[in-house]
Amino acid sequence: MKRGIDVSSHQGVIDWETVKNEIDYVIIRCGYGANRETQDDIYFKRNADECTRLGIPFGVYLYSYADNIDWSNSEVDHVLRLIKNYKLEYPIYYDIEDKVQANLSNAELTKIVTNFCNKLQSLGYYVGVYANLNWWETKLNSSELNQYAKWVARYNNVLGYDAGMWQYSSSGKILGIEGSVDMDYCYVDYPSVIKQVGLNGFQKEENLQEPIDATKITELENKLKELQNQYDILLRQCQKKELIFTCEKKGMYYLKLKEQDKIYYEKGNS
Numbered sequence: 001m002k003r004g005i006d007v008s009s010h011q012g013v014i015d016w017e018t019v020k021n022e023i024d025y026v027i028i029r030c031g032y033g034a035n036r037e038t039q040d041d042i043y044f045k046r047n048a049d050e051c052t053r054l055g056i057p058f059g060v061y062l063y064s065y066a067d068n069i070d071w072s073n074s075e076v077d078h079v080l081r082l083i084k085n086y087k088l089e090y091p092i093y094y095d096i097e098d099k100v101q102a103n104l105s106n107a108e109l110t111k112i113v114t115n116f117c118n119k120l121q122s123l124g125y126y127v128g129v130y131a132n133l134n135w136w137e138t139k140l141n142s143s144e145l146n147q148y149a150k151w152v153a154r155y156n157n158v159l160g161y162d163a164g165m166w167q168y169s170s171s172g173k174i175l176g177i178e179g180s181v182d183m184d185y186c187y188v189d190y191p192s193v194i195k196q197v198g199l200n201g202f203q204k205e206e207n208l209q210e211p212i213d214a215t216k217i218t219e220l221e222n223k224l225k226e227l228q229n230q231y232d233i234l235l236r237q238c239q240k241k242e243l244i245f246t247c248e249k250k251g252m253y254y255l256k257l258k259e260q261d262k263i264y265y266e267k268g269n270s
Contacts, residue, residue: 005019005026007027011177016054018175023174025090033065035077062093065101087200088201090190133161163187165186165188
């Protein structure tokens with residue numbers, strides 16, 4: 001389990017040098033709503049640049065105002081514009097909690113969420129959904145969103161829900177941040193999955209060992225058997241031959257031997 005935080009412009013200027021020693025990861029708000037620069041989080045670039053410089057693993061979230069598919073498409077473009085120069089070790093989360101979405105049916109809201117997630121997923125991003133526990137249980141068709149990372153907000157001693165990440169407090173205190181900050185636990189090793197598969201701006205990790213070709217293995221096995229048979233035949237032939245060399249007098253004698261030849265010495269009478 002990893003311990004993290006999620007931040008936005010509400011935290012102001014963060015001392016990331018200090019925060020680095022307090023957490024394992026961070027989820028940064030990149031913006032809110034449709035693709036307008038006025039709706040970028042004013043501290044997103046600074047936060048993302050600092051985390052990149054210091055090697056702090058991070059993901060992002062976008063606060064959604066979407067109540068239809070077109071708006072959701074614009075929110076996809078909003079995220080893409082902001083994250084294009086970063087490598088994200090944690091998912092891109094779609095923050096679903098605004099009052100404009102409260103009157104939508106479960107089917108309508110789930111369709112908007114699925115549209116956002118599928119579009120980013122098709123472009124090579126690991127995507128997730130954030131909502132409070134009540135919305136997960138009553139406003140979203142949760143079973144239709146199982147293919148995405150789930151981030152649940154519940155300020156309690158227990159989560160009580162199957163999710164990869166839990167926002168367990170909104171009043172955390174972290175050195176390097178003035179005021180309160182949201183606190184999170186993460187139960188999934190997202191960085192390993194993302195890097196291995198090659199998502200979120202990372203290149204796919206190639207296996208340094210070449211794939212094993214079953215046909216070549218069979219050929220090598222047959223060749224090895226053939227060589228073993230040849231060796232056994234030669235060994236039997238050598239064992240049948242015996243060279244006796246008798247020395248008439250003391251002196252130096254030279255024998256030309258081949259590999260696998262054996263020499264036995266037996267002292268004579270003289």
